[in-house]
Amino acid sequence: MTACERTPVIRALDLFCGVGGLTHGLALSGIEVTAGIDIDPACRYPYEANNKAKFIEEDVNELSASGVAAMIGGADFSMIAGCAPCQPFSTYSRTGRSNKRGGDWQLVKKFGRLVREAQPDLVTMENVPQLLEHPVFDEFLGCLDGYSVEWSVVQAVRIGIPQTRKRLVLIASRLGAAGLTLPQDAQELKTVREAIGGLRPIKAGESDPRDRLHTSSRLSKTNLDRIRHSQPGGTWRDWPDELQVTCHKRSTGSTYPSVYGRMSWDDASPTITTQCFGYGNGRFGHPEQDRAISLREAAILQTFPLDYAFVRPDEPVRFSVLGRMIGNAVPVRLGEIVGQTVLAHASQYLRSTDLGGTTD
Structure with missing residues (x-):
């Protein structure tokens, strides 16, 4: 395999990882997830039993940008991924995890803060579509200054999930804008x-x-x-x-x-x-x-x-x-589709770098 055909190595951290649906999907696509962060101790066993990543029981409020950067460094590209639960809209607000947190929108804001401070090459966030209607989404976008950003509301059945689930999916990149759009091909319905x-x-x-x-x-x-x-x-x-x-x-x-x-x-x-x-x-x-x-x-x-x-x-x-x-989990298939999209996107810029050129 020549340098220009090499698959990029992307090292990721999964925030609010739960039992590992997003981590598992990203790993199936070829992304290396080093760790998942969550404050629910019940998630440790399923997360670590099914994934090669480490489960870290910690409040996102306590994470430092330097610590995050250390967990995702040393690869071609770094990535922060996660599903920051929105308490007004999510069932997460009625679980044991939410009573350890204050404020309706703090989880999304903290996600944005870590991205702004750690500056990973790539970011992906999955969330409820209603987030688009709230000012906190614009605040999150403000934390992505310098990134190319694409988002869409994904209907699960269009990407091979046997479920009528709609989710907001955002992908952001410091590399460029090429190939960030999540494919939503009208596939045959999985029943x-x-x-x-x-x-x-x-x-x-x-x-x-x-x-x-x-x-x-x-x-x-x-x-x-x-x-x-x-x-x-x-x-x-x-x-x-x-x-x-x-x-x-x-x-x-x-x-x-x-x-x-x-x-x-x-x-x-x-x-x-x-x-x-x-x-x-x-x-x-x-x-x-x-x-x-x-x-x-x-x-x-x-x-x-x-x-x-x-x-x-x-x-x-x-x-x-x-x-x-x-x-509360991110469907594994959704994580896999996101991972495939991100890898294809990053490959274009890796080839450009290896060849000494640039990609628009």
Whole structure:
């Protein structure tokens, strides 16, 4: 391989890393993630068990620019990546991590501060689309002075994720502007059937003995009757009157048709949330089995590999903890697409440098 064909080495740090969805995707694309930072100790095992990066339990407020620079130095290019949770819009605000932080927008602001002070070659941020409507986004852009910046709202189904999830994705580079746009090719829809159709059937409250994460929450007799009357893609209006919930019949409940709903085999799933294991929390009923989706099914719909380990062998499976970690994760496939885009972008400038030229 000649110098101009060499793949660039990009060394990255993942802020607010959670269980490692973004890290795993970036690593699959060929980016070297050295460490993930998060203040949730429950994320340490899944992060380190599935990735070659180190988990650092630390508040981003305590990170120094020099420390960050040291973790991502020594490669062709340096990178800071992360999903800075927005408390007004994100389920992160209702988890144990948020009570250690103050202020609605401090996480995004601290992300911007570290970028401004550490000056990595590359930056990527994934977030909720509503961030575009708030002045804090303009503040974040102000921290990217000297960078070429591209952002877009990505529909997950357009990049091979079996989920109707919309996310804001930003990529910034000090190298130049070429090739920063994230591809959103209209791919063939990846369906719920393709994602989870091959898993072992289980009943409500049952676990697969070969995979403890493939476990489904229990259902009351009333909810078991309800799901038996639910049609894939249908609503609670399909139920007999005696099973319908009074509050849903009121005009104020008419805007929540998907609660207690089943997914459809041949469509994408709804957005996987931190409460996706609960049948009454959205359209989280299995397409044909009388239960809510399992934790493993939720993780697969977030494009985690089937064998991604979320809990130690000697620890209990806790729905609230694991649901939070899975629902808050960046889909692995999204991280991989971002990584591929960044690598292709950086390759153009590496070739230019190796050849002694410049690239516009």
